[in-house]
Amino acid sequence: MAYMLLNGELIERSEGKIDIEDRGFQFGDGVYEVISVYGGHPFALNEHLDRLFESARKIYMNIPYSKTELEDGIKRLLQKEKKNNCYVYMQFSRGTSIRNHIIPKTATGTLIIYLLDAKQIDEWKQKGIKTVITEDIRWLRCDIKTTSLLGNVLVKQKAVEKNASEAILHRDGVVTEGSSTNVWIVKDRLIRTHPADHFILNGITRREILSICENHQFRCMEQRFTVDELLEADEIFITSTTLEVMPVVEVDGQKISGGKPGPITRKLQSLFEQEIQFRCFDVKEKFSVK
Numbered sequence: 001m002a003y004m005l006l007n008g009e010l011i012e013r014s015e016g017k018i019d020i021e022d023r024g025f026q027f028g029d030g031v032y033e034v035i036s037v038y039g040g041h042p043f044a045l046n047e048h049l050d051r052l053f054e055s056a057r058k059i060y061m062n063i064p065y066s067k068t069e070l071e072d073g074i075k076r077l078l079q080k081e082k083k084n085n086c087y088v089y090m091q092f093s094r095g096t097s098i099r100n101h102i103i104p105k106t107a108t109g110t111l112i113i114y115l116l117d118a119k120q121i122d123e124w125k126q127k128g129i130k131t132v133i134t135e136d137i138r139w140l141r142c143d144i145k146t147t148s149l150l151g152n153v154l155v156k157q158k159a160v161e162k163n164a165s166e167a168i169l170h171r172d173g174v175v176t177e178g179s180s181t182n183v184w185i186v187k188d189r190l191i192r193t194h195p196a197d198h199f200i201l202n203g204i205t206r207r208e209i210l211s212i213c214e215n216h217q218f219r220c221m222e223q224r225f226t227v228d229e230l231l232e233a234d235e236i237f238i239t240s241t242t243l244e245v246m247p248v249v250e251v252d253g254q255k256i257s258g259g260k261p262g263p264i265t266r267k268l269q270s271l272f273e274q275e276i277q278f279r280c281f282d283v284k285e286k287f288s289v290k
């Protein structure tokens with residue numbers, strides 16, 4: 001049985017009802033997070049919750065729950081569904097109000113939390129994925145993790161139509177990020193990714209990789225790079241909560257690093273896996289166990 005938390009109440013997912021005038025439904029007026037759970041333990045939960053509150057703040061929305069209440073909600077769901085490896089999906093919309101663009105003063109917001117099955121990514125992580133390059137048609141506040149995802153949906157569709165798994169986006173020839181990932185290149189052992197400004201989402205996995213690079217003395221810079229530099233890279237990889245560190249072996253039909261994941265990508269994959277092992281499997285106090 002699948003469950004959900006709707007405004008703090010644990011119910012069967014099929015029983016969940018949301019008003020048609022909820023602004024999440026009407027305007028995509030909400031924020032969200034996707035968190036990976038490994039061995040019953042959410043990875044980087046605190047960072048995800050901080051980003052949720054930060055995204056809400058950026059759209060003038062107040063989330064009337066504490067971090068502890070949200071954590072408790074996740075625990076309840078993990079216990080109820082007895083899941084150890086899955087994703088937590090958490091969304092807070094501005095709530096129900098008679099349809100009008102103006103931000104309502106009275107709406108109290110709608111919180112939903114539920115669990116999603118984890119994707120099987122091991123084979124992809126071994127072989128790498130194909131990508132396409134396409135124009136970044138999204139708005140200019142990509143730093144906000146909002147449920148208004150139509151731009152991301154349309155560019156992802158471009159990838160799917162060309163038998164690729166991800167769309168790498170550019171604005172005037174500068175690579176920003178993927179439709180649902182951050183993009184990295186390696187050239188002459190220097191690792192680069194777009195700076196965390198309003199053109200990209202500052203991924204939690206991105207932050208983890210930056211700190212791994214720093215701790216392990218990889219040369220790494222948050223610096224813009226062009227589509228030409230992308231195509232001339234020795235290695236490319238993308239990062240996200242659900243794809244972790246994913247090698248890119250093809251861009252627009254052109255093979256990258258001989259069509260195989262490169263050595264630096266491999267090393268970062270393994271260091272990231274060690275981080276998961278350390279923080280989710282080796283922990284003494286299990287998150288979801290009372």
Ligand SMILES: Cc1ncc(COP(=O)(O)O)c(C=O)c1O
Pocket residue numbers: 034152177178179180181182200201202203204205206239240241242
């Ligand atoms: C547009 C975009 N960029 C980057 C990411 C990666 O972020 P994270 O590592 O926090 O999952 C995501 C994740 O959904 C995303 O949607």
